[in-house]
Amino acid sequence: MTPNPILEARELHTYFLVPQSPFEALMRRPHLSVKAVDGVSFALMRGETLAIVGESGCGKTTIARTLIGLEAKTKGEILFDGKEVALRDGQTAIGLKHLRQRAQMIFQDPYESLNPRATIFDIVAEPLVVHGLAKGERERTAAVTTALEDAGLRPAEHYFMRYPYELSGGQRQRVVIASALVLQPELLIADEPVSMLDVSIRAEILNLLRDLRQKRGISVIFITHDLSTVAYFADRIAVMYLGRIVEIGLTREVLRDPQHPYTKALLSVAPAPNPRLRRKRVILQGETPNPINLPSGCRFHPRCPVAFDQCKIKDPQLTVLSETHQAACLLLEK
Amino acid sequence: MSDHWKLFLRNLSEFWKAFRRNKLGLVGGFLILTALLAAIFAPALTPHSAVDIMRDSNGRALTFASPATHSPLGTDDAGHDIWALLIYGARISLMVGFLAGFISMFVGSSLGIIAGYFGGAVDTLVMRVTDILMVIPDLPLMLVLVATIRQMDLKVSPLSVLILVIGLLYWTSAARLIRSQTLTIKERQFVARARAIGAGHWHIIRKHILPQLMPLIVTNTVLILSTAILIESGLAFLGLGDPTQPSWGTMLNFAFSRSAISNGAWWFYLPPGIAILWVSLGCILLGNVLEEMMNPRLTAHYLEGDKGMIAITDKETGL
Ligand SMILES: Nc1ncnc2c1ncn2[C@@H]1O[C@H](COP(=O)(O)OP(=O)(O)OP(=O)(O)O)[C@@H](O)[C@H]1O
Ligand SMILES: [Mg+2]
Numbered sequence: 001m002t003p004n005p006i007l008e009a010r011e012l013h014t015y016f017l018v019p020q021s022p023f024e025a026l027m028r029r030p031h032l033s034v035k036a037v038d039g040v041s042f043a044l045m046r047g048e049t050l051a052i053v054g055e056s057g058c059g060k061t062t063i064a065r066t067l068i069g070l071e072a073k074t075k076g077e078i079l080f081d082g083k084e085v086a087l088r089d090g091q092t093a094i095g096l097k098h099l100r101q102r103a104q105m106i107f108q109d110p111y112e113s114l115n116p117r118a119t120i121f122d123i124v125a126e127p128l129v130v131h132g133l134a135k136g137e138r139e140r141t142a143a144v145t146t147a148l149e150d151a152g153l154r155p156a157e158h159y160f161m162r163y164p165y166e167l168s169g170g171q172r173q174r175v176v177i178a179s180a181l182v183l184q185p186e187l188l189i190a191d192e193p194v195s196m197l198d199v200s201i202r203a204e205i206l207n208l209l210r211d212l213r214q215k216r217g218i219s220v221i222f223i224t225h226d227l228s229t230v231a232y233f234a235d236r237i238a239v240m241y242l243g244r245i246v247e248i249g250l251t252r253e254v255l256r257d258p259q260h261p262y263t264k265a266l267l268s269v270a271p272a273p274n275p276r277l278r279r280k281r282v283i284l285q286g287e288t289p290n291p292i293n294l295p296s297g298c299r300f301h302p303r304c305p306v307a308f309d310q311c312k313i314k315d316p317q318l319t320v321l322s323e324t325h326q327a328a329c330l331l332l333e334k
Numbered sequence: 335m336s337d338h339w340k341l342f343l344r345n346l347s348e349f350w351k352a353f354r355r356n357k358l359g360l361v362g363g364f365l366i367l368t369a370l371l372a373a374i375f376a377p378a379l380t381p382h383s384a385v386d387i388m389r390d391s392n393g394r395a396l397t398f399a400s401p402a403t404h405s406p407l408g409t410d411d412a413g414h415d416i417w418a419l420l421i422y423g424a425r426i427s428l429m430v431g432f433l434a435g436f437i438s439m440f441v442g443s444s445l446g447i448i449a450g451y452f453g454g455a456v457d458t459l460v461m462r463v464t465d466i467l468m469v470i471p472d473l474p475l476m477l478v479l480v481a482t483i484r485q486m487d488l489k490v491s492p493l494s495v496l497i498l499v500i501g502l503l504y505w506t507s508a509a510r511l512i513r514s515q516t517l518t519i520k521e522r523q524f525v526a527r528a529r530a531i532g533a534g535h536w537h538i539i540r541k542h543i544l545p546q547l548m549p550l551i552v553t554n555t556v557l558i559l560s561t562a563i564l565i566e567s568g569l570a571f572l573g574l575g576d577p578t579q580p581s582w583g584t585m586l587n588f589a590f591s592r593s594a595i596s597n598g599a600w601w602f603y604l605p606p607g608i609a610i611l612w613v614s615l616g617c618i619l620l621g622n623v624l625e626e627m628m629n630p631r632l633t634a635h636y637l638e639g640d641k642g643m644i645a646i647t648d649k650e651t652g653l
Contacts, residue, residue, distance in 0.1 A: 068530050100532035112523035117545040119341065126541070127531045161341045179531070 004082055005043035006187055006219045007067070007103075012040045012076035014059075014066045018292065035291045036062040038243035039076075044187070049213060049220040051230045051251070053266070054240030057288060060223045061108070063240075064191045067221070068105045069096045080187070101131050103187040104180035109196050110172035114164040121160040124148060124179045131183065143182055151178035152208055170201035177208065181216075188213075189221045194229070206233060227270040231255055236324075239263045242291055242299045245318070249325030259327040261304050298330060306331065352627055359623030365616025369609070373424035380415065384422040384580065387413040398599045408601040411592040419585055420605050426581035428613070430497050431563035437501025438562065439555045442508025443547070449509070450516025451539060460513075464506045473568060476503060480574045492576040500565050508554055512547060519546050549628030553621055560617035567610050582606035 014037040020029065036059040044050050052060050065071045067078060069085065078085040080103065086093035104127075107113040114123055124144045127133075134140045148156035151174040164172055173193060180188060190209065194202040206229060213220055222233055230237055231251055238248040239262065247260040258264045265282040286303045289295050295302050301311035310330050318326040319333050353359055372379060382388070388396040388409050395413035396404055407416035449460040476499050483495050519525065520543065528538050569575065570583025577584060589595075589603035 065526075070526055070530060097532045100530060105527070105530045107523050107527055109523055113527045115524040115528075115542050115545070117548075118541070122541075126528070126533070130528075130531055130533045130537060161337050176527075183531075 004046075005079075006046045006081055007044040007221070008042070008077075008079040009063075009067070010041050010077040010079070012037055012063070012066060012078065013074040014062050014071050015074040032292050035243050035294060037066060037073075038291070038294070040240075040243070040245055042238055042245060042248060044219055044221060046186075046219055047217045048236065049222055049234045051222045051224060051234035051237045052240055053224055053227055053230060053237060055225055055266075055288060057291070058240045059243040059291070060225070060240060061191050064105060064189045064221065064223055067189060068100065068103060070105075097131075101127075101183055102185055103189065104183065104185040106173075106176055106180055106188065106190040106193045108192040110169055110176055111196065113176055114172055116164055118163075119160065120148075120162050120164070120167075120175055123164075123175060124182055127179060127183045133183070144178075147178040147182040148175075150181055150212065151175070152204075153178065168201075169197050170205060173197060173205055174208070177205075177212075181212065184216070185218065187219045187221070189223075191223045192225065193222075195224070195226070202229075209233075227255075227266060239266065242289065242294060244299065244328070246300065246329070247327040248318070249321070249327075253322070253325045259321055259325070259332060260300075260329050261306050261331075262300050263327070265305070298328075349627075353623070356623045356627070358619050359627075362616045362619030362621075362623060365612050366620060369424055369428060369613045369616065372421045373428050376418075376421040376425060379421055380418045382415040382418040384414065384419050386415065386418065388415055389413065398594075398597050398602070400599075401601050407605055408599070410588065410599075410602050411594070411597075416601055416605055419580060420582070420609060423580055423582045423585055423606065424609065426493070426576075426579050427563060427566060427583070427610070430493060430500075430566045430581065431559055431613075433497045434500035434504070434566065435555060435559040435562040437497065438504040439508055439551060439558055441502065442505030443512045443551050445505065446509040446512025447516050447539060447543060447547070450513040451520055451535070451543060457513075460509065464509055467503065467506045472503065472565070476500065476565065476569060477572060477574065479503075480569060484574070492574075493579060496566060496569060496574065496576075500562055500569075504558070504562065504565070508558065511554065512550065515547055515550055516543055519543050549624075553624040553628060556617050556624060557621035560614035560621070563610065563617070564614055582609050 013035070015033040015035050018032040018034060020031060038059075040059075040063060042050065052063065054060055062071060066073050080094050080099055083092055083094040085096065085099055087096060089095040089098055118126075121144055124147055125140055128140055128143060134143045144160075145156040148154075148159060153159050153171065153174050159167075159171075159175075164175070167175065177193075188209075193209065194205050197205060209220070209222075210233060212218065222230075224230060234251050236249065237251050237254045238245045239254070239260065240246065241262050247254060247258065247263045254263060255267065258267050261282075262284075265284050268280060268282045282305060284303045285305075289299070289302060295312075297310070297312045297314050298304070298307070298316050301307040304311065308330075314330060316328045316330045316333060318328045320326050321332065388399065388404055390396050396409050397411055397413050399409040399413075401408045404415070407420065409415060410419065445460050449457040479499050480495055483490075483499070484492060525538060525542050528542050533541075566575075566581060567583035567586070570581050571586045571590075573587055575581050575584035575587065580588070583606075585606040586603055589599070589606070594600075594602035
């Protein structure tokens, strides 16, 4: 593991403007915004897997899309391999097109992420075409074959001339993985790659991803709302709540000794492999507040079982608990 | 790659299998095909040309001869063979209709895709022009335009004027339709994925947007053909056709201006009328069936399996 991170996010913010009605515009109401990502910082080391967990709507997908440039960031910096991500390549910048050659994203829904009118061969070969690589037909066929077989679709030729609708969900996700692998990326951003799949296929796909990661040494950002897959998959965990990372640390540390009340609650309801290790269930009260009107102070306080007066006023920052473990809670700030 | 060829044949045969089941579509295809064949093989279908004048044994022109005296469809006021006029007219009517239809579809699709995909100022501009063109009634506008351009005495054939005016004015509905489809397609995840692998706009439009639009474009081309042919007939009937290259509309114009009705010469005006109906009905039937077939929701699911497998139909379950 070289010390420099492959990917670094610094104070990343992604806000979406809420569309205004003409009446509101006329009244000069201030533009509201959805604060989907609201100040996220982390560093991903080479060869490392970081899991981002959190409940639905906390901004996981938005982070992934922002990292790969599909959403424009509102504030903050993204550094890939030490260079700032920008529109074009430069001295200290890496252009989007170049970034998208070295980093690949896997989307949540394998039923929607394949062009229904393209053959599997064309889908897997597309990244090569886009980046003008492996131009010769033989070279291209070889690259596609390797990618498909690495993704577990054997024999590859059998799939070349098929259409996505002829494949099952698991097979489609393998095609997605193959097309992400064909460029031999250094970073893979996987947005809930198995959440749309049948439970019986999930393990297969997760095993595949883990093997590939070990074989190729790819760095991975693994997004999930399912804590039970995390232990198995990630080196580190970042727990998100309403657009912020509230706790981040080595998987072992966070799972065995969670410090943030939100992480504790999440863990207490996750199915534990060993029932004796089960903690007392903490059921969170209330709804997730919407990311337009964030609560004052600590954004978790309205649902926090241990909140005290200060929590309504003061917004906690990440506190260093150990070299590898940080959490943002006022109870820890002492 | 021979694989691509095999794939194409497979798709074609699957299309034909689905298409074959639909009687109306077959009728539509038949109507269009017969008209096309008649136009292409016109010289083989009649010994006369459109300008030959039929004469009786005394050498006098056979005017207003009924089908009984001169087969198969009689003659007009100057002694031209109606059947010959009809099938040579098919060449003109179909050519103008097809070219105008293709132009309007091409313009409409291009503008629709550009407006829908890029949005912003381009979108606003295209949509405003569409709005303006849509509120102006087509036929009067085209009439005025064709007449004016003719007056200007440019060195363009009257038929080209007709083709261009219809083609360049009749794209608005196609543009709207294609734009709205493009708007939904560009939000789909495979487009986001294409962007995420670094694809540019041109690549995305060509490889991801256009293939999804193709069924819609094909269907609407077929439907717009019927409109283009009807408009051509209308304009020609009003006297804006090319009298030296008579189309079906021109034939109707002649029939009315040369008192076919008062002479009771139904064989003069009925055949071109039926021919226009024949082709436009064919286009509408075919277009509607294609529209139904190409609805993506009706495409096969992988669970349906190979064609060899027996699907459980409603009849078998009794449901
Ligand atoms: N394009 C957009 N415009 C406006 N709001 C958006 C947009 N995309 C996401 N949001 C909002 O941002 C917030 C975070 O969404 P995001 O999809 O990132 O959540 P998530 O953690 O991926 O959830 P899930 O687990 O359901 O996928 C949500 O409140 C969502 O409504
Ligand atoms: Mg998501």
